Amino acid sequence: MHVSITEMERETYRKSPIHGIDGRIKILMTLAITIYVVALPRMETLNFTKLGILEAYLLLLLLFSKIELSHLAARFLIALPFGLGISILQPFLKQPFLNDFTIMYRLPMGVEVTNEGLLYGAIIFLKFFVCISAVILLSSTTSMSELVASARRLGLPKEMALLFTMMVRYLFVFWNMLGRIRTAQKTRCFEIWNRKVPRKWTLEQIGYTISSLFIRSYEQGERTYQSMLCRGYCADAHVYVDKKKLHITDFAVLAITFGVIIVTHIQAF
Amino acid sequence: MHIPDTFIPLGQAAIYWIISILFIARAVKWARKDMNENMIPLFGVLAAGIFVLQTINIAASLLIPVPMFTGVSWHIVGAALTAIIFASPWAAVLLMTMVLAIQSLFGDGGITVMGANILNMGIIGGFIGYYTFIGLSKLSVKRPAAMFAGGWLSMLLPAIALSFELWLAGTFPLKQGVLLMGTFQGIAGIGEGLITVIVFGAIIKARPDIVNEGTHKKESTAKVAAVGIFALFGLAAAAPFLASGDPDGLQQTASLVVSSEINNMIAPITPLFPSYAIPGMGDAGKVAAIIIGFAAILIMWIGISRVIKKV
Numbered sequence: 152m153h154v155s156i157t158e159m160e161r162e163t164y165r166k167s168p169i170h171g172i173d174g175r176i177k178i179l180m181t182l183a184i185t186i187y188v189v190a191l192p193r194m195e196t197l198n199f200t201k202l203g204i205l206e207a208y209l210l211l212l213l214l215f216s217k218i219e220l221s222h223l224a225a226r227f228l229i230a231l232p233f234g235l236g237i238s239i240l241q242p243f244l245k246q247p248f249l250n251d252f253t254i255m256y257r258l259p260m261g262v263e264v265t266n267e268g269l270l271y272g273a274i275i276f277l278k279f280f281v282c283i284s285a286v287i288l289l290s291s292t293t294s295m296s297e298l299v300a301s302a303r304r305l306g307l308p309k310e311m312a313l314l315f316t317m318m319v320r321y322l323f324v325f326w327n328m329l330g331r332i333r334t335a336q337k338t339r340c341f342e343i344w345n346r347k348v349p350r351k352w353t354l355e356q357i358g359y360t361i362s363s364l365f366i367r368s369y370e371q372g373e374r375t376y377q378s379m380l381c382r383g384y385c386a387d388a389h390v391y392v393d394k395k396k397l398h399i400t401d402f403a404v405l406a407i408t409f410g411v412i413i414v415t416h417i418q419a420f
Numbered sequence: 421m422h423i424p425d426t427f428i429p430l431g432q433a434a435i436y437w438i439i440s441i442l443f444i445a446r447a448v449k450w451a452r453k454d455m456n457e458n459m460i461p462l463f464g465v466l467a468a469g470i471f472v473l474q475t476i477n478i479a480a481s482l483l484i485p486v487p488m489f490t491g492v493s494w495h496i497v498g499a500a501l502t503a504i505i506f507a508s509p510w511a512a513v514l515l516m517t518m519v520l521a522i523q524s525l526f527g528d529g530g531i532t533v534m535g536a537n538i539l540n541m542g543i544i545g546g547f548i549g550y551y552t553f554i555g556l557s558k559l560s561v562k563r564p565a566a567m568f569a570g571g572w573l574s575m576l577l578p579a580i581a582l583s584f585e586l587w588l589a590g591t592f593p594l595k596q597g598v599l600l601m602g603t604f605q606g607i608a609g610i611g612e613g614l615i616t617v618i619v620f621g622a623i624i625k626a627r628p629d630i631v632n633e634g635t636h637k638k639e640s641t642a643k644v645a646a647v648g649i650f651a652l653f654g655l656a657a658a659a660p661f662l663a664s665g666d667p668d669g670l671q672q673t674a675s676l677v678v679s680s681e682i683n684n685m686i687a688p689i690t691p692l693f694p695s696y697a698i699p700g701m702g703d704a705g706k707v708a709a710i711i712i713g714f715a716a717i718l719i720m721w722i723g724i725s726r727v728i729k730k731v
Contacts, residue, residue, distance in 0.1 A: 159526070182531065189426050189433070189532050193590075230527025234424040237592060248590045275426055275591070282425035283527045290525040298525075310448045310460055317464025318471070318518055325472040343479040343493070350482045354611075358618030361473050361496065365619065366626055368469020372462035379461055386458045 154225045156326055162218050163294040169216035170292045173401045174301030180408045181289040184209070187412050188281050193248065194271060202277045204415045208408075209284040216292050226287050234279040241272030295319040300392050309389040316390050317375070325368055332360055421582060421605060422523065422537050425530030428589040436585070437535030443513050443543050450510035463511075467518040470498055474519060483611050494608045497541055500549025500574035501616045504567060505623065507632035507639075512546025513538075536585050540578035549574030551647040554639045564617045571616035575609030576602065577651070584658060594661055 163170070184205060191198050213223065242264045245252060252265040293301070296319055303312040336356075343353060376384075428436070452458050477493040503512040517538050523529055529537045553570035557563065583597030624631050 154526070185425055185531050186430065190430050193429075226527065230424075233422065234427065237427060237586075240592070244593055246590055247587075247593075278426040279424050282530060286525065286527050286531065295522075295525075308448075310452065311444075313460050314448075314464040314467065314514075314518055315521070317461050318467045318522065321465045321468035322471060322522070325469050326475075329472050329476070343477065343482070346481070354478075354482050354614055355618055357476065357478050358615050359622055361476060361615060362619045362622035362626070364469055364473045364476075365466075366623060366630075368466050368472075369462070369627070369630060371469075372465035375465055376459070376461045384461070386452065 154222070154229055156322060158222065159226075159291065160294060160323065162222055162291045163297075165217055165292075167215060167217045167292070169212055169288075171400075172292075172404050173395065173397055174293050174297045175305050176397070176401045176405050177289050177293055178298070178301055178305060179405060181285045183408065183412060184285045185282050187416075188278050188285075191274075191278060193274065194267065195274075196270070198274050199277070200418075201415045202274075202281050204418075205411070206277075206281050206284060208411050209281065209288055213284070213288055216288070218291050222291070223287070226291065227283065230283045230287070234283075235276065238272050238276035238279065241275065242268040244268055246271055295322070303390065303392045304395065312390050312392075317372075321368070321371060321375075324371070325364065328367060329360075329364060332363065336360070421541070421579060421601065422520070422529030423533045423540075423582065423585065424527075425532050427530075427591050428533045428536055428585060430532060432585070432589055433532045433535060435535075436533070436539050440517070440535040440538040440543065444517050444538070447510040447514040447517070450508060451514055454508070454510070463514055464518075467515050470502065470515050471519045471522055473498065478611060478615070480607075483607060494611060496612050496615050497545060497575065498616075499541055499545030500553065500567075500571045500612070501619055503546045503550035504553050504570065504616070504620060504636075505631050507635035509543075509546040509550045512550070513542045516542030516546065536582075540581050540585070544581050545574040545578045547647055548577045548651060551644050554636060555644040555648060557636065558641060558644065564621075567617050567620055568613035571613035572606075572609040575605045575612045579605035580655075580658075587661075 188202065188205065191201065242255075243262055245265070246268060249267050249271075252263075252267050254263050255266055255269065256264040258264065290298075296316070299307075299312065299315045299319055302315070303309075307315075341356060343357070345353070448460070451460050451463050474495050474497065476495060478495060480492040480494055497516070499512040499516055502515050503509045505511070520529055520534060520537050520541065524531055524534055549570040552573050553566045556566035556569055561569075579601040580598055583592070583594060583601050586592040586597055587594040620631075624633075
């Protein structure tokens with residue numbers, strides 16, 4: 152399963168109510184939900200209701216954003232493995248912040264499944280899932296350049312803004328460059344899984360691909376930098392970001408999101 | 421090896437963020453001032469290249485020829501590589517920060533824990549990778565070998581740091597974590613080391629002017645020693661928590677082989693710190709004992725090297 156950055160960027164150019172929301176609002180929403188979810192207590196059955204409400208809210212927004220379901224599924228699948236792996240192991244572990252464990256099952260080799268471990272594993276996985284949903288909602292409805300501009304409007308330091316502006320501008324250029332290198336290698340029947348060629352040779356070829364990408368991106372950087380100098384770039388220069396007015400709908404969405412978080416927090420008690 | 425959101429509680433994640441922001445600020449200053457000119461636009465473009473080259477899949481079976489690993493792949497990180505090429509760990513900190521920020525949009529590594537991820541892969545990876553290379557070069561180890569070691573450690577130590585972070589967060593037990601992540605990254609590190617050597621060789625052939633070789637030689641020994649001591653003390657502080665309660669292999673074998681008579685003979689020679697601990701101080705005692713031991717070895721080592729230099 153693989154989602155390329157070009158596929159991801161294509162989704163951000165759809166037209167939908169969610170795509171139309173200002174980037175700043177979407178960044179704030181994502182941060183608010185993520186921080187709230189991370190701050191939820193570790194062991195509490197009420198978490199299930201809270202996380203359920205938040206996840207439902209995020210899925211509703213994703214539904215309104217008209218993103219293709221297959222794309223969404225792929226995005227979730229590639230984000231899951233590491234977090235899922237650690238969550239699945241939790242029932243077998245003795246969490247250091249807990250004292251009493253009730254053993255549910257005893258498995259051979261002294262492995263024990265505990266109630267508390269299972270609860271903690273489930274909660275941490277759901278929390279992780281809600282955070283992933285929030286980030287996917289943000290990144291599949293906001294184009295990267297819009298994200299950087301919004302971050303700049305929210306007060307990202309100008310050096311970082313310049314760095315990220317340059318980065319997202321060339322991300323796709325180099326992505327396509329790697330694509331061309333890969334195609335060229337494929338036409339020569341190059342395959343990393345091929346066992347009929349010496350492993351050292353294959354590793355060297357990959358090394359050369361990486362070096363070529365590195366040098367090409369460095370040289371692109373040099374050219375860009377020099378042409379910027381020609382146009383008067385200096386140390387005090389910064390990226391121009393036009394002022395963008397927030398509409399009533401933007402404030403409404405932000406208010407609704409904070410409302411959902413507050414209602415979730417209070418209702419569950 | 422990206423920690424996702426919620427696996428580290430907010431308070432701890434904030435501490436990692438603060439550490440990372442201090443380092444990022446210094447790295448931006450480096451790109452603006454310490455290079456001959458303001459190189460920020462160039463590094464922005466290069467970060468895009470590094471992001472893309474991290475998506476190149478490399479078959480695990482190239483390192484371990486076991487059929488079981490068919491289909492398993494890894495990718496390079498490049499912290500040691502960029503630090504060595506630009507002759508500064510700050511390059512790695514800057515580039516890894518940017519790559520990690522964009523990766524977090526893919527859900528690869530969380531937002532609240534990005535500080536921890538930058539600390540592991542950018543800061544620890546960059547500094548350890550670079551100064552291992554410089555240190556070994558100063559000891560006149562051949563360049564490819566030194567570079568390989570730098571690349572390998574730039575993968576291994578972040579994995580160990582990550583295990584400690586997850587342990588402090590209460591998410592994953594320490595020993596299993598170190599074993600699991602350490603093995604995985606230790607193997608991937610071999611590839612990272614090899615690729616670092618190959619790529620550096622190719623770049624220095626094609627564009628020798630990019631590589632800041634002069635700085636490699638000028639780097640002061642004090643800096644290398646400082647990073648080395650910092651890393652050793654970090655490991656020393658960590659070791660007692662890793663050490664098993666069971667007697668170690670040597671003790672075990674000794675108790676089997678050595679007869680009780682000899683044991684009785686040795687008995688009067690009590691070690692300074694029995695069981696590597698200062699009595700009555702618990703785990704803190706263990707940490708202190710190991711740090712004292714390290715300091716003693718360090719002083720001895722400096723003394724010996726002074727004597728050797730004079731001779």
